[in-house]
């Protein structure tokens with residue numbers, strides 16, 4: 111199976127998968143996020159268009175709000 | 178009865194004039210001490226040594242309470258105190274969130290020290306009247322009002338037999354009574370601390386701190402919610418405490434250097450203006466913006482923390498609260514708070530209880546309330562939540578404890594541990610709105626099953642076991658309390674760090690020490706025990722600091738500067754941290770850095786820990802958590818996420834779930850999770866400089882400069 115890693119979790123990868131698609135798959139609805147793909151930040155304005163490559167290590171850092 | 182008639186019924190028990198004293202660099206170095214046993218009113222001086230070690234706020238509260246009580250003092254002994262102390266930064270209006278007070282007492286729920294952080298104008302007014310703290314000991318014979326008149330420099334204790342008890346009326350009556358005139362600009366200069374009828378009849382009484390909302394022309398209320406301090410207020414027969422001032426000037430604190438404060442305040446205000454709408458929407462929704470987020474991440478407690486989400490959660494989505502809250506108002510609980518998160522529902526018509534038919538303004542609901550009196554009780558009707566919020570506030574009880582207690586009672590009922598015979602015929606199922614209202618009104622009247630629920634989760638467990646033969650083991654597993662205090666409203670099952678963030682707290686499971694769920698469970702940023710321990714050292718210490726200074730935590734990280742993501746430690750919000758260091762120095766004339774800031778907290782945090790140990794608590798056994806906080810207790814819980822738990826069992830525990838019964842799988846999961854929690858305790862204690870039994874080591878206390886003789890005397894017995 112083609113996969114990527116998101117915050118340490120193995121997630122199925124599809125051709126053309128964007129950062130936005132990753133957020134949808136993970137149900138990450140929080141607004142204050144920093145996203146890195148293979149260590150590089152992807153700016154918010156590029157989330158809809160940036161293609162996540164197969165096997166990528168994606169980190170979606172939720173900036174601590176709450177509490 | 179008119180306010181004039183109410184006032185005519187007052188009997189003056191004591192009046193004392195005092196010398197006015199201007200604040201200097203955030204301090205007056207005076208404490209106002211009142212003893213209601215004999216109506217003593219006097220000033221105490223704060224020494225330089227105390228100021229240096231305890232800073233203010235909670236630090237002063239702990240020190241005063243330690244000196245005033247014995248290890249065996251109970252919450253309802255005359256010598257127990259209520260201490261209200263804002264802290265040196267409190268009262269500035271140039272930076273957001275600087276009007277908080279810390280209230281400290283020995284709690285009826287936990288038998289240890291409780292501290293509660295609250296907004297409203299009282300704390301700053303106390304300071305502007307010339308006092309760093311108010312310390313109240315003793316009990317009055319009849320209901321009294323204590324008045325701190327910062328205009329005429331007089332303190333009075335007045336018997337006040339005729340005013341209302343419930344806060345939404347009492348705050349209005351006393352504001353009108355003590356304001357110099359009925360001009361809203363004068364009304365704004367009065368603040369009232371009060372509780373309510375249910376505070377008299379339950380253990381979860383809280384304090385309302387008022388401020389007069391000039392636009393709405395009515396009193397608003399903020400709550401010192403946790404740990405039953407309102408119950409103590411009423412036990413002391415204090416109906417209210419009033420503070421009044423002539424007005425609010427630009428620099429009443431006489432800070433060392435105003436310019437940096439102004440500059441940081443303006444910078445923060447700009448962030449709020451530009452970023453809030455795309456970040457937390459605090460100005461529109463307050464903390465209620467979190468409801469749907471928590472539901473999406475399986476963290477919203479539903480049905481007594483059994484589950485983390487619910488199909489009906491959309492009914493209490495933040496967009497619903499957005500539409501219910503009056504928009505476009507300056508909803509700050511202290512002047513100059515550009516975060517403005519204290520949202521309100523105006524013209525809300527009550528459908529139940531003694532005030533049925535009245536149209537009121539309801540303060541909130543905040544996230545904790547929406548989850549506590551809503552989802553956790555299986556209630557997803559926003560109007561019911563608003564009304565429960567109103568009644569908790571005016572009756573003077575804590576919405577968090579009320580919600581968690583009711584949810585516990587509901588689960589006991591659904592499992593047959595208690596029946597209609599015990600509830601007085603109430604069908605106490607999850608989601609029964611009528612039952613929730615019936616019981617809250619019973620709490621206010623001190624009647625029926627409501628009075629039993631009002632004992633709190635720990636009290637109910639004992640009562641149900643002793644009187645109804647209920648299964649104590651099961652109740653210990655599902656009863657969401659630690660140290661006697663009810664959990665606040667986040668599901669911690671899948672975040673080991675948050676389990677520690679709750680159960681290792683000094684006062685009991687309130688999330689204001691540490692909220693690590695995203696870092697831990699979602700971001701996977703602190704995977705090792707050592708990482709978690711570092712977070713469980715840093716964040717509780719950092720957050721303690723707000724309570725030393727009279728600050729609100731929310732402006733720290735509920736909006737984040739644009740470049741925050743690219744900083745080394747985004748979770749700490751370095752730019753805001755630097756704001757706090759700068760402001761502390763600019764107010765007090767000190768020269769601390771971000772490391773000394775943590776050290777200031779470490780001293781007070783470990784003093785509080787020692788205080789608990791002095792009282793016979795504060796050890797490892799007291800950090801035990803109910804298993805519901807760590808994993809699935811029941812088969813229905815396990816089955817609700819069976820694939821997830823099975824996968825975890827295989828990957829994390831190394832056991833193949835195939836062919837195992839749900840009961841076996843629950844037992845395997847439980848053993849693993851309980852072991853990990855014990856390992857977490859070991860690692861965190863080590864990081865915090867404590868023994869394996871959770872006792873601060875003497876060498877560590879020396880290192881942080883908190884080796885006071887009375888502290889060493891307590892700790893040396895436990896090394």
Ligand code: SF4
Pocket residue numbers: 273274275276296508509510511514515516517518519729730731732
């Ligand atoms: S952020 Fe909200 S709670 Fe905090 S001081 Fe401002 S208005 Fe009050």
